[in-house]
Amino acid sequence: MKKILTLIATMVLIAESYGSIFYRNPDLILVNGEDEVIWEYPMDDYLKYFCDETKVVEFDQFCSTNRPYLQCTWVIQEGNLYLVKVALPTKEYPLTKFFPEAKERVLATWYSGTIRYHSGRLIGQYYDSLILEKDIVYHISEGKVTKLNEIDVRESSLAYAKQFLSHQFPLAEGNCPELYEGPSKRKKRMTAFLQEAIQTCGTGDSWTSYELPLSVEVKISANVDEFNYKRSYGKLSCYELLKLMSEETGTSLDISFTEGKVIYEIK
Numbered sequence: 543m544k545k546i547l548t549l550i551a552t553m554v555l556i557a558e559s560y561g562s563i564f565y566r567n568p569d570l571i572l573v574n575g576e577d578e579v580i581w582e583y584p585m586d587d588y589l590k591y592f593c594d595e596t597k598v599v600e601f602d603q604f605c606s607t608n609r610p611y612l613q614c615t616w617v618i619q620e621g622n623l624y625l626v627k628v629a630l631p632t633k634e635y636p637l638t639k640f641f642p643e644a645k646e647r648v649l650a651t652w653y654s655g656t657i658r659y660h661s662g663r664l665i666g667q668y669y670d671s672l673i674l675e676k677d678i679v680y681h682i683s684e685g686k687v688t689k690l691n692e693i694d695v696r697e698s699s700l701a702y703a704k705q706f707l708s709h710q711f712p713l714a715e716g717n718c719p720e721l722y723e724g725p726s727k728r729k730k731r732m733t734a735f736l737q738e739a740i741q742t743c744g745t746g747d748s749w750t751s752y753e754l755p756l757s758v759e760v761k762i763s764a765n766v767d768e769f770n771y772k773r774s775y776g777k778l779s780c781y782e783l784l785k786l787m788s789e790e791t792g793t794s795l796d797i798s799f800t801e802g803k804v805i806y807e808i809k
Contacts, residue, residue: 566611569613569614571618571659581658584614584682612629615629617647621686622650625650628640654682654683660672660695661676662674673802676692710781711778714776717742740780740783745757745759757804760807761805762808766787791808795808
């Protein structure tokens with residue numbers, strides 16, 4: 543029992559000190575004096591260089607398989623990306639530990655990629671994630687900002703959902719459910735058949751994109767028994783099928799964005 547308690551205590555201390563074995567905290571960027579979450583880790587590229595090339599002994603603890611994940615804070619000033627803070631959950635390191643000549647900030651000349659954070663008013667929530675109206679995306683080349691994009695989250699979510707549904711084929715062979723059921727081979731009501739078919743179109747509660755906190759749901763809330771099903775419709779994407787269904791049955795195809803979810807609904 544004593545050994546078990548000692549092991550548990552040791553694991554707790556490791557987790558508190560390293561903060562990375564079970565979960566990695568996101569990096570932060572200073573915007574108007576406030577910390578904003580980003581999901582890029584520019585410092586990883588710097589550590590990779592030192593781990594793979596220079597073999598600096600000082601960096602051994604950050605080069606092991608179970609290395610602690612650092613949480614870094616960045617700022618964009620004068621059109622450049624700067625590192626201003628390096629820390630673990632329980633400890634902050636001076637910049638000079640990693641950059642001997644550093645002062646208050648370090649130009650991230652080693653990093654090329656993007657820096658993305660959420661901004662604007664709150665438009666929804668998906669589980670614990672708050673959804674803001676826009677994403678700010680900085681494009682970085684060797685530490686210098688080369689481009690800035692503001693992305694409307696609602697518009698990009700709707701566009702992403704349309705693209706996603708355009709690659710789902712619910713009536714294709716192998717996806718399509720049986721039109722007839724039971725030993726008597728009784729024909730299903732077309733509404734029930736189509737409701738079963740489109741279940742493969744949505745994403746459930748999973749996120750469809752790393753950049754967009756959304757899921758896609760497709761449902762039929764109207765009677766579409768008059769829909770004239772043809773086997774050739776197996777070539778139709780879910781998006782095309784829903785449009786055709788609403789046209790043939792005189793129903794409407796409603797598209798909405800709410801609480802991090804894009805909903806396509808036949809009404």
